[in-house]
Amino acid sequence: MESKRQQKFAGVIQEDLAAIFQREGMNFLPNTLVTITKVRVTPDLALARVFLSFFNNANTQLALQTIKLHASEIRYKLGSRIKDQVRIIPQLEFFVDDTSDYVERMDKIFDKIHKEENPADSGQS
Known part of the structure; x- marks a missing residue:
């Protein structure tokens, strides 16, 4: 369970990282929309785990590696935004x-189960 302090700090990081990726994300990943879906912060606030979602990108692992290569630059830009806080x-x-x-995989499984159940239901009536 995260403390209120961790949640508030994670929200600040998520907001500022979103702004960084919105303005400068094209420098790292052209033609790709990067969304920060969630941020989890350790209790000492020294480590932030950032979960990303990539749209308009076929290879998410390559996109993640590209982001990781630019992690120090992203951290520097984040630092310049939140240094006073x-x-x-x-x-x-x-x-990733x-x-x-x-969710998509689970929907397909449920659809498959539903389709398999329907013929049996109509045969019993």
Whole structure:
């Protein structure tokens, strides 16, 4: 369970990273929309785990590697935005948020189950 402090700090980071990616994301990944889906911060506020979603990009692992290569530059830009609000600029770890892929897979499974049940239901009537 995250404390209120962690949640508030994660919100600040998410907001500022979103602005950075919106303005300068094309420099890292042309023609790709990067969305920060969630940010989790350690209790000491020294590490932020940033979950990203990529739109209009076929290879999410390559996009993630590109972001990781630019992590220090992104952290510097984040630091210049939040330096007056925090004592320490957290290290950033980037991960792919595959929640939408998971939901899509589950929907397909449920559709398949539903289609398999329907013929049996109509045969019993």
